[in-house]
Amino acid sequence: xxxxxxxxxxxxxxxxxxxxxxxxxxxxxxxxxxxxxxxxxxxxxxxxxxxxxxxxxxxxxxxxxxxxxxxxxxxxxxxxxxxxxxxxxxxxxxxxxxxxxxxxxxxxxxxxxxxxxxxxxxxxxxxxxxxxxxxxxxxxxxxxxxxxxxxxxxxxxxxxxxxxxxxxxxxxxxxxxxxxxxxxxxxxxxxxxxxxxxxxxxxxxxxxxxxxxxxxxxxxxxxxxxxxxxxxxxxxxxxxxxxxxxxxxxxxxxxxxxxxxxxxxxxxxxxxxxxxxxxxxxxxxxxxxxxxxxxxxxxxxxxxxxxxxxxxxxxxxxxxxxxxxxxxxxxxxxxxxxxxxxxxxxxxxxxxxxxxxxxxxxxxxxxxxxxxxxxxxxxxxxxxxxxxxxxxxxxxxxxxxxxxxxxxxxxxxxxxxxxxxxxxxxxxxxxxxxxxxxxxxxxxxxxxxxxxxxxxxxxxxxxxxxxxxx
Numbered sequence: 001x002x003x004x005x006x007x008x009x010x011x012x013x014x015x016x017x018x019x020x021x022x023x024x025x026x027x028x029x030x031x032x033x034x035x036x037x038x039x040x041x042x043x044x045x046x047x048x049x050x051x052x053x054x055x056x057x058x059x060x061x062x063x064x065x066x067x068x069x070x071x072x073x074x075x076x077x078x079x080x081x082x083x084x085x086x087x088x089x090x091x092x093x094x095x096x097x098x099x100x101x102x103x104x105x106x107x108x109x110x111x112x113x114x115x116x117x118x119x120x121x122x123x124x125x126x127x128x129x130x131x132x133x134x135x136x137x138x139x140x141x142x143x144x145x146x147x148x149x150x151x152x153x154x155x156x157x158x159x160x161x162x163x164x165x166x167x168x169x170x171x172x173x174x175x176x177x178x179x180x181x182x183x184x185x186x187x188x189x190x191x192x193x194x195x196x197x198x199x200x201x202x203x204x205x206x207x208x209x210x211x212x213x214x215x216x217x218x219x220x221x222x223x224x225x226x227x228x229x230x231x232x233x234x235x236x237x238x239x240x241x242x243x244x245x246x247x248x249x250x251x252x253x254x255x256x257x258x259x260x261x262x263x264x265x266x267x268x269x270x271x272x273x274x275x276x277x278x279x280x281x282x283x284x285x286x287x288x289x290x291x292x293x294x295x296x297x298x299x300x301x302x303x304x305x306x307x308x309x310x311x312x313x314x315x316x317x318x319x320x321x322x323x324x325x326x327x328x329x330x331x332x333x334x335x336x337x338x339x340x341x342x343x344x345x346x347x348x349x350x351x352x353x354x355x356x357x358x359x360x361x362x363x364x365x366x367x368x369x370x371x372x373x374x375x376x377x378x379x380x381x382x383x384x385x386x387x388x389x390x391x392x393x394x395x396x397x398x399x400x401x402x403x404x405x406x407x408x409x410x411x412x413x414x415x416x417x418x419x420x421x422x423x424x425x426x427x428x429x430x431x432x433x434x435x436x437x438x439x440x441x442x443x444x445x446x447x448x449x450x451x452x453x454x455x456x457x458x459x460x461x462x463x464x465x466x467x468x469x470x
Contacts, residue, residue, distance in 0.1 A: 314432025
């Protein structure tokens with residue numbers, strides 16, 4: 001692509017032709033303040049916070065609406081621009097409530113940050129603020145506070161251009177304007193919580209996270225969503241070993257800036273169904289005893305064992321399982337979806353944006369490490385007397401309870417009846433990598449420690465140690 005050279009603050013930079021001036025400056029470490037502009041949305045140029053001076057132009061121009069041009073000379077820090085920014089911030093704050101102590105956006109609010117960076121002056125406005133409505137329940141997920149809204153239209157443009165539901169719009173004019181749904185409508189959008197991510201102030205907040213914790217107290221861990229085969233890049237945010245919020249991380253090749261609402265609920269739903277501890281014939285067992293007993297069972301019955309694989313397992317766990325099966329001589333493998341979509345659920349099955357019909361994060365990994373695996377439907381007639389069930393979603397009638405070993409994260413009819421049962425860990429509780437539907441391998445880190453459950457990778461490695469020692 002053709003490169004364009006321009007001068008910004010006496011520094012020559014080069015960017016691809018067609019780049020917006022605000023992006024060109026970002027790429028070279030020159031920050032231009034903004035409220036309405038977001039890299040993932042079509043620009044609107046309505047907040048005027050990004051005004052800059054261009055040589056030979058009679059008036060300042062918005063950097064978010066101005067493409068670069070060859071030999072353009074730009075100034076972003078003139079006294080004139082500085083005064084304009086102060087005036088814009090004062091204008092925005094005229095009717096904005098000073099409720100930062102109770103606002104969920106405190107600590108990551110663009111209005112707070114840019115007021116401190118580009119103004120800091122006391123307001124000259126002495127009149128009464130114009131009151132607007134509070135606590136509009138757009139849906140069971142979203143609360144809207146019109147008093148805090150600066151009508152940047154980010155949320156409106158998101159529903160128009162990204163999720164394409166066109167659910168939100170601006171009504172009324174001037175300082176009476178606010179975001180609203182159509183009369184009688186609700187904010188039914190599979191990506192509705194994305195508006196809370198991009199809202200620059202605390203106008204749109206999540207009902208699930210509202211008043212739960214101050215954002216500066218959260219520990220943040222880069223992870224990968226296990227809700228479907230897309231593998232959206234996410235940030236797991238927790239305190240006291242409990243996940244409180246999940247937000248998307250930018251990845252231009254996978255999920256851009258977004259993620260679906262179901263992905264944010266995924267780990268919270270699992271928490272209510274968790275399997276715990278180790279159990280042999282219904283009696284609690286120590287982990288060490290469980291490993292020794294299972295190693296002995298597998299060693300003596302490998303030829304008659306069917307191994308059912310987990311599509312929620314990491315690549316590292318699958319590699320260890322492959323090594324274990326090779327060591328034992330297990331040769332019958334079956335693949336399955338650990339989770340499938342149900343028509344009676346509120347979850348979207350698939351769409352043309354991010355959500356995929358395949359609800360497993362690592363089916364591609366299963367195919368790589370166990371290419372000979374058969375569909376689970378062939379298990380009934382295989383004649384094997386022992387079954388190793390890894391992960392949920394296996395019909396209880398397919399396996400013989402007295403001859404079944406289970407490694408899973410959730411309780412189900414199979415775990416209720418199996419002879420040997422070990423609680424495994426979710427992606428939030430371990431490190432590893434998934435291979436998404438497009439073959440992209442993405443690593444993630446452990447966000448919280450497992451409680452009364454055991455690391456799958458360590459379990460396979462411990463079995464290998466016992467078997468090689470014997």
